[in-house]
Amino acid sequence: MQAITVSDRDAGIAGMTLADLPHPHTAENDVIVRVHAAGFTPGELDWPATWTDRSGRDRTPSVPGHELSGAVTELGFGTTGLTVGQRVFGLADWTRNGTLAEYVAVEARNLAPLPADVDHVVAAALPISGLTAWQGLFDHGRLSTGQTVLIHGAAGGVGSIAVQLAREVGAHVIGTGRAADRDRAIALGAHTFVDLAAEKLEEAGEVDVVFDVIGGDILARSAALVRAGGTLVTIAEPPEVRPEDGRAVFFVVEPDRVRLADLITRVRDGRLTPVVGAVRPLAEAADAFAPGKRIPGKTIIQVTED
Numbered sequence: 211m212q213a214i215t216v217s218d219r220d221a222g223i224a225g226m227t228l229a230d231l232p233h234p235h236t237a238e239n240d241v242i243v244r245v246h247a248a249g250f251t252p253g254e255l256d257w258p259a260t261w262t263d264r265s266g267r268d269r270t271p272s273v274p275g276h277e278l279s280g281a282v283t284e285l286g287f288g289t290t291g292l293t294v295g296q297r298v299f300g301l302a303d304w305t306r307n308g309t310l311a312e313y314v315a316v317e318a319r320n321l322a323p324l325p326a327d328v329d330h331v332v333a334a335a336l337p338i339s340g341l342t343a344w345q346g347l348f349d350h351g352r353l354s355t356g357q358t359v360l361i362h363g364a365a366g367g368v369g370s371i372a373v374q375l376a377r378e379v380g381a382h383v384i385g386t387g388r389a390a391d392r393d394r395a396i397a398l399g400a401h402t403f404v405d406l407a408a409e410k411l412e413e414a415g416e417v418d419v420v421f422d423v424i425g426g427d428i429l430a431r432s433a434a435l436v437r438a439g440g441t442l443v444t445i446a447e448p449p450e451v452r453p454e455d456g457r458a459v460f461f462v463v464e465p466d467r468v469r470l471a472d473l474i475t476r477v478r479d480g481r482l483t484p485v486v487g488a489v490r491p492l493a494e495a496a497d498a499f500a501p502g503k504r505i506p507g508k509t510i511i512q513v514t515e516d
């Protein structure tokens with residue numbers, strides 16, 4: 211099968227190659243999925259899991275990309291809950307070969323059925339952004355109706371979903387980002403917007419939850435915004451500065467079949483719109499990874515036509 215591989219950690223994006231790989235192996239409770247559309251995270255060539263397995267052993271050549279939408283072609287030993295031919299979408303394991311490939315082996319529990327009326331390109335934009343936004347806002351941030359949440363990077367992959375979910379639950383939503391992101395963030399549901407380069411973050415006022423996707427100085431300065439009993443949630447890095455009288459949580463998104471099904475229901479009934487940016491073929495995946503070339507929204511690799 212054709213896949214994008216990386217072998218040389220120092221080579222970065224320049225080391226991404228379209229190669230022929232053996233068909234993936236199904237382990238217990240796996241399925242093989244014929245990938246129609248795949249998503250990736252721009253920084254994943256820096257993740258240890260891209261290069262090593264769970265024991266820390268080298269696993270190159272490895273295939274990047276951890277979001278997929280496609281159709282099941284094989285069931286592993288003992289796999290239940292999904293059938294051959296079924297449309298599915300979800301998350302591929304961090305420490306196994308990923309989704310920038312014609313076929314991928316995935317634990318069945320990490321996938322949810324994909325309704326026939328949802329496009330693979332749209333579904334592939336949802337697993338990481340959707341689950342991260344949900345888990346950050348509600349599982350870790352404990353956001354509820356009537357509270358105020360400040361969402362950094364509100365026009366980005368995770369932020370754009372978080373804005374929509376927070377607004378749906380009845381929260382007051384403050385988005386942040388670059389000046390060019392203001393209109394998009396407001397259109398997605400943010401009540402107000404802070405241009406981080408031109409406006410003072412500190413003037414946003416007290417909030418119940420900060421959802422950070424940027425890290426660094428923005429993360430550190432955000433701790434002071436959290437009111438007593440509130441939460442600073444970040445997906446960028448473990449925070450060094452914590453709210454004086456609140457919690458700080460850094461987490462890595464977890465697969466969740468039930469929540470994926472819930473998110474896709476929202477997409478179907480128009481409550482949630484994943485923002486898809488560029489759609490590129492597999493052969494152009496390396497170019498799509500390159501910084502500065504992305505257009506706003508999630509870049510999706512269309513591996514095969516529907």
Ligand SMILES: NC(=O)c1ccc[n+]([C@@H]2O[C@H](COP(=O)([O-])OP(=O)(O)OC[C@H]3O[C@@H](n4cnc5c(N)ncnc54)[C@H](OP(=O)(O)O)[C@@H]3O)[C@@H](O)[C@H]2O)c1
Pocket residue numbers: 251252253338339342362363364365366367368369386387388391406407423424428444445446461462463507
């Ligand atoms: N821990 C986890 O489980 C987890 C899960 C998902 C993602 N992540 C990480 O979270 C980060 C965000 O992911 P994403 O998919 O949402 O990325 P994304 O689509 O690039 O969104 C990030 C947004 O924040 C903006 N931004 C970044 N730095 C900024 C700054 N200094 N000032 C103003 N705006 C800024 C970006 O604008 P520009 O595009 O103009 O820079 C973009 O709109 C990535 O580092 C990703 O690896 C972690």
